[in-house]
Amino acid sequence: MAIIHFAASGVDRTVTIDVAPGERRTLLSVARDHGVPILFNCEAGGCGACLVHVDTVAVGERPLAPLTEPEKFLLQSMHRLTEHDIEAAQQRGVPPHVRLACQYALGDEEIVVSFMSDLGSH
Numbered sequence: 001m002a003i004i005h006f007a008a009s010g011v012d013r014t015v016t017i018d019v020a021p022g023e024r025r026t027l028l029s030v031a032r033d034h035g036v037p038i039l040f041n042c043e044a045g046g047c048g049a050c051l052v053h054v055d056t057v058a059v060g061e062r063p064l065a066p067l068t069e070p071e072k073f074l075l076q077s078m079h080r081l082t083e084h085d086i087e088a089a090q091q092r093g094v095p096p097h098v099r100l101a102c103q104y105a106l107g108d109e110e111i112v113v114s115f116m117s118d119l120g121s122h
């Protein structure tokens, strides 16, 4: 089960979903299913429109989902992460908090997702 607290200007919404083993549910797909206005465009990790900040709720929780290859490439291109950030995160076993909602695959976790919405900036 994933518990997601979405937070943005004009948005304060908690969504709880079951993710079946082997099922790939992304943050963006869940947000869209529940009317949470995360901006998006390509839905393929290529544009950066769905940039979000993800935090775990409690220390000791399941770590954040690992970075995907499209996230590594695009977040570096956008100067949101450096190669050093990615290597350091891998060594610590703690993925970065800056993520792409269309690439972040949910598992059993409770997270807070902050983002820019089309309702205003935060």
Ligand code: FES
Residues within 6 Å of the ligand: 039, 040, 041, 042, 043, 044, 045, 046, 047, 048, 049, 050, 051, 100, 101, 102, 103
């Ligand atoms: S919608 Fe384009 S990178 Fe996520």
